Amino acid sequence: MSKTELEENLRATFDRAAASVPPAPDLMTRATDGARRAQRRSYVATGAAVGAVAVIATAGFALGGGLGGSTTPPPAATTPAPAVSSAKPLAVSEQLAGTWRPLTMDGFNGLKMARPDNPTLTFNSDGTWTGSDGCNGISGTFTIGQRGEFTGTAGAQRLIECANVPHTAVLQAARRIAADQTTLKFYAGDGREVAIYARAR
Structure with missing residues (x-):
């Protein structure tokens, strides 16, 4: 049998087999629908996988303290600073103001x-002073520094x-x-105590 005759016999056999298969008009529809459902399932699975990866990555980032995996300790609790009084101590010049009577004199x-x-x-x-030595009225001037320096x-x-x-x-x-609310002390340049006064008013 020649090659051409063999091909014709095979083609005739295929045609008879095809004619014996019952027609299925919705075969293509079912095939198309099946492909679409498979594609949707693929999309859903892919979306779920992406979401899971995102959740795992977010949790890992939070637990790892950000990039690099380093952990940062929470800020230490701070103890509130104690309240500071707004009252200022009187300056030496303010403590000096007023009238004094002598207690001791070197x-x-x-x-x-x-x-x-x-x-x-x-x-x-x-910056002026006045007084009495017991018999005469006396007066003069004075200066005082931040640390009690006096002239x-x-x-x-x-x-x-x-x-x-x-x-x-x-x-x-x-x-x-050196002065406070009740006592006034005078010192010489060598530190010697010259006199002590008490507040009179």
């Missing part, structure tokens, strides 16, 4: 003697002898003072 022992006037000193906020000068005065209290000598010898 080298002078006559403070308890009777006199016409009370021996006092009054320091004013304008005092005395003006001209009348001198009536009556065991005068030497306020002016104290002020001229003093180079530093």
